[in-house]
Amino acid sequence: MKTHRKLTIITLLLSALLVTSACSKTDSAATGTASTGGKDTKEVATVSEVRYPLSLTFASLDPHLVPTGGVANIDRHIYEQLVAFNTKYEAIPVLAESVDISNDGKTYTFPLRKGVKFHNGKEMKAEDVVASLNRWKEITARAKTSIGASNFEAKDEYTVVLNLSQPSNDIPSQLASYLQFAAIMPKEVIAGADAKGVKEFIGTGPYKFVEYKQDQYVHVAKFDDYKSVDKPADGVTGKKEAFIKDIYFDLVPDTSTMFSSFLAGNYNFADITVDNLNQVKSLPDVEVQKVLSSDYNVVFNKKAPITSNLKFREAIAAALDVEKILVGSTSDPNLIQLNPSLINKDSTDWYSEAGKEKYNQKNPEKAKQLLKEAGYNGEELKLLTTRDSGGVFYNPTVLVKDQLEKIGVKSKFEVYDFTTMISKRSDPSTWDIYVGSFALQSSPSQLLYLGKTYGWPEDEKLQNLVKATTTALTKEDKRKAADALQAYEYEYLAAIKIGDFATYKAVRKNVTGYNYFEGPILWNTKVLK
Template sequence: SKWEAKDEYTVILHVETPSIVLLPVLAEVGQFAAIMPKEVIESAGTSGITEYIGTGPFKFVEWKQNQYVHLKKFDDYKASSQPADGLAGKKEALVDDIYFHFVTDNSTRVAGMISGEYDLSVMMPWDAAPQFKNVPSLETIQAPLGIHTLIFNKQNGFLKNVKARQAVNLAIDKKEVLTAAVTDGYFRLDPGYMLKEQGLWYTDTGKEIYEAKDTEKAKQLLKEAGYNGEELRILTSRDYSQHYNSAVAVQQQLQKIGMNVKLDVVDWSTLLDRRNKPDQWEMFFTSWPVSATPLQYPFLDSRAKFAGWTNNPEIDKLLDQIKAQSSQDKAKETFNELQKVIWEDMPVVNIGAYDSISVKAEKVKGYQEFLGPVLWNTTVKE
């Protein structure tokens, strides 16, 4: 692909082949297409840019390591006249200052919201929701977060065998796992790799495999796969309680069908390092935030080389077909085929969909969430 500057306010992207997912990928908030001053790009080293220049209604003031990031209203910003819509449209800075405080301890964050020390907190622990609902000055916001998955090592060890992976799926009580991870009221049992809210993509293909739970059949598949009591390691971290609690629940469920399962508990940075080493684990849990398209899940595409090392030519072929389709309807039809293959080959197990919890003070008005907190058009009324 190649970018061309047409004039002072226009750039053109030339691509080798048409792609139905091009615009969603350009709009992706995690890895977005950014236009920056030429000198910022030219001064970037191998680790990326060092100067951050944006175009929003707030400007950066200070980042005090391990304490806070301070943003201030940018008086020279000119808002669009279009209605606010997701991350587009009119964006007004209605407060003078925003401080993002880094508070890693959940109990401290909960106490800070209840005491009024903070105006807003996102990604709160699910089991704290009842506490917030008992405080009249607080409002709880529940929003779709993504899917919760068990990743299999398909490069080394016993789980290279598809029958072994299918046996694990049959042994898992997904409701029990999600209850341990998230608590009732904040998850949905659903086979979809795209959320129900994503009508352009959603399908429940594979529902019969997702819902199947049969310990006797699981034991039979283990026998057919040649299981001889080998130790299988679930790599996990207490840094994310939903991952650790899921690992504990699955360990217990797999032991019931005769599998020798060990929890390997490390800190999160160590997990990120070790999951790239195929000799050091057999399974790990991770969650995936809402993605605009299924092509953005790295655990599907063998060319992505993501931990777990999916290697299925049929999956790769269907991903390419989705990208090349001429309409969204045809892309969705192909994704329906793809989800069928995913549930049959089982590179991962989708445990289900779950929601996030944010909490705000009642005095915070106009606040919305769209793939995360949206702080423009938000004010605080004492």
């Protein structure tokens, strides 16, 4: 008989920061404890409708299909996973009762919660989980790295099993990630999906999908039959209560428009630029939070004629002054963090300083010599970017372009709206360099730019080293695997790490019970009238 142990993946420690959204209608409220504002609130008038602005455009709400965390800001209210991250980046059961792992790390067993309803009234069972996760792992390159050819299987109506050909330590992290996250849907919805995605948006979350008004808003409404776990709320885990009846996620790609609407009182939440910071701090009814959220990386297209040349990539790595790029992109030194590691410093299992001597070289003379060795003849590079999302992509791309020009590399912008940029990014004929904002990840195997389909780093040694990080089971083996992978990545240069950065968020003080963790979480939230 096999013995089992419980696995909890503990990595990057971030604090859940408190933010929220806007309001219009009035309702009577039950007792609640304020997360924003910090005081207990009893029998007060609250709003039943909230409008929440997102600097976002997208092609699909299909959580399996979209390789960006932005859509998860909406989808996490509609869908749930077997496990999800708490604020310590531990993978905690949500739709699963537990995660049981065999001693050899090859067999994962997921007993399911019973009585959980989909938004169409159907009870969630193993057949739905199996259909959802087998589709997810075929679409998601990061999951394929860990799972390989194995499939999820139904042991019985309420038990799902995954049998792997070799040990893997990061299955819970992959299932908990919100990038192309492993949402559970009815098997009939999965069966009806095509290349453009699912036709219906049906999950088990506290809110159900109502309407998507193209490029304007997504409307979700309270799901009256939602079955919550009875544990303290933490990150995207624990107790979830839908106090707000209707949420409209307004799609506002222009941050200046969002900020103007926030000042006018249309929203209780907004992203704040450095230029607007002092103005917001002067408002007595508003709190400002700083959220460490992402890192910048320069990603190379390894199928393009110029950037497939390793000497050319080495030249760019030698030239870049990453601190200038970070400061210039944010205009606030308090928002940046120099970090040579592929993973955040708080991740004790995976943080590495291997190869750090090649980080932030800012050596233009070395770069020029490497360009000669690369045989560079003045060809013009295509820099893929967008002006959407408040300049998060465009601003660092401008600064990278400026530094490239100083060593004699010619380049031009290929500027699109956000959705088109994401589409173009999957076409190797349309770009050479992409400067991206990437959500902080809990393990190396989740880094998109190391996956074969993202910039196409098809180097066999690199992929084997990524795989080795997923099969290391002890802390010592994880450390060795992380160091080996990072040392080689600084040689291969699938991407160049620029650094970590934070953003400012504003939330009005009449909001209670609301947390921001890798995006807005509107369940458990009340907006006081």
